[in-house]
Amino acid sequence: MQKAFFLFIALLVTGGMVRANDEDSLTAQLVQQIKMMDSVNKAMKYQTGVVKFSNGIAQLNVPQGFKYLNAEQSNFVLTDLWGNPPQENIMGMLFPEAGGPYADSSYAFIIKYNPMGYVKDEDADKINYDEMLTEMQKEEKDANAERLKQGYPSIHIVGWAQKPFYDKTNKVLHWAKRIQFGTEDHQTLNYDIRILGRKGILSMNAVASMSELEMVKKDINKVLHIAEFTDGNKYSDFDPKIDKVAAWGIGALVAGKVLAKVGAFAFLGKFLKVIILGIGALIAGLIKFFKKKKQDETLVYEPVPAPPADEQSNTPNA
CATH class of the missing domain: 3.40.1000.10 (Mog1/PsbP, alpha/beta/alpha sandwich)
Structure with a gap:
């Protein structure tokens, strides 16, 4: 599945389906998506x-x-x-x-x-x-x-x-x-x-x-x-x-x-669902990385709601 996913992205990029003036916005989405995923993964209490x-x-x-x-x-x-x-x-x-x-x-x-x-x-x-x-x-x-x-x-x-x-x-x-x-x-x-x-x-x-x-x-x-x-x-x-x-x-x-x-x-x-969430942002992100444009540290991140805290007892495994 992963190989097919990135092949699809490559076809979109080389096919020119993303306009150049959309790159900044879409790259911001990529960074937001990555930070959101990282935030969710860290918040989970196993x-x-x-x-x-x-x-x-x-x-x-x-x-x-x-x-x-x-x-x-x-x-x-x-x-x-x-x-x-x-x-x-x-x-x-x-x-x-x-x-x-x-x-x-x-x-x-x-x-x-x-x-x-x-x-x-x-x-x-x-x-x-x-x-x-x-x-x-x-x-x-x-x-x-x-x-x-x-x-x-x-x-x-x-x-x-x-x-x-x-x-x-x-x-x-x-x-x-x-x-x-x-x-x-x-x-x-x-x-x-x-x-x-x-x-x-x-x-x-x-x-x-x-x-x-x-x-x-x-x-x-x-x-x-x-x-x-x-x-x-x-x-x-x-x-x-x-x-x-x-x-x-x-x-x-x-x-x-x-x-x-x-x-x-x-x-x-x-x-x-996961592919849909990230596909547009990933396309723009790849373009951005290849062209080596702006640093993405300046992008504003709005965090998503954190998942519920773990209420059950037993050994947590972060």
């Missing part, structure tokens, strides 16, 4: 080790090589920085150690909790996932019509990047899809993990490009079992006399019939 969710229903054992961003800061990233509509039940985000909101060639897991009830898993061994994929592709038309009405690009599920697998012992379901957004010539990776509990599920959705599939696959075993429901909330704690049984089974979780709202895949526009 956590490692054992992280307990505020609702007390589950916790994460963040492994070495990863870092966790709490729910409030994650909402700031998803809505204010990445331009997604507000999301419900966000529990946080998990980044590789070198990752972050603006990191290139990286990915992130968005963590959510859905109190849908106890999901029965008796049908897990009987599902034909290839047939399911065909049905999902057939149902795209109506869903995409609604997405387009609300200003989102259409979505086409190209195929499985990782066929669904259910670990019945640990109650963990995971799979990955290859997704095409609108008329884009590149595909996006949507890697999902679902952990079943007594009263609902924890979902971990990986945001990445297809070029990062191998990176995600390499790391996936490190994160499959880091989420743990607390005592009294585990799958084994289910009490049929008082607990609600979910209306959906394992197959519905994979098919997305539970979570597939219009904005559910908006997270995956993160990479496009």
Whole structure:
């Protein structure tokens, strides 16, 4: 993705699409953008080790090589920085150690909790996932019509990047899809993990490009079992006399019939969002640097609002 991005910039510059008298303004935007990104990165307060969710229903054992961003800061990233509509039940985000909101060639897991009830898993061994994929592709038309009405690009599920697998012992379901957004010539990776509990599920959705599939696959075993429901909330704690049984089974979780709202895949526009934010400024900046004109120390910087402070306890990892 990075190579294609800079090739595009080079074509714009050599094609003369930026007028010379716009250079000062656009270079100022470049400096503002870089300072904003630096400010946001420094303000983020990450956590490692054992992280307990505020609702007390589950916790994460963040492994070495990863870092966790709490729910409030994650909402700031998803809505204010990445331009997604507000999301419900966000529990946080998990980044590789070198990752972050603006990191290139990286990915992130968005963590959510859905109190849908106890999901029965008796049908897990009987599902034909290839047939399911065909049905999902057939149902795209109506869903995409609604997405387009609300200003989102259409979505086409190209195929499985990782066929669904259910670990019945640990109650963990995971799979990955290859997704095409609108008329884009590149595909996006949507890697999902679902952990079943007594009263609902924890979902971990990986945001990445297809070029990062191998990176995600390499790391996936490190994160499959880091989420743990607390005592009294585990799958084994289910009490049929008082607990609600979910209306959906394992197959519905994979098919997305539970979570597939219009904005559910908006997270995956993160990479496009970052490119849009900086592309005009970067073009002018490259011209400016090549021509070795003014120093940019004189440019005025207006800082963006800082992300929310970290309110959860545990070991911070700046």
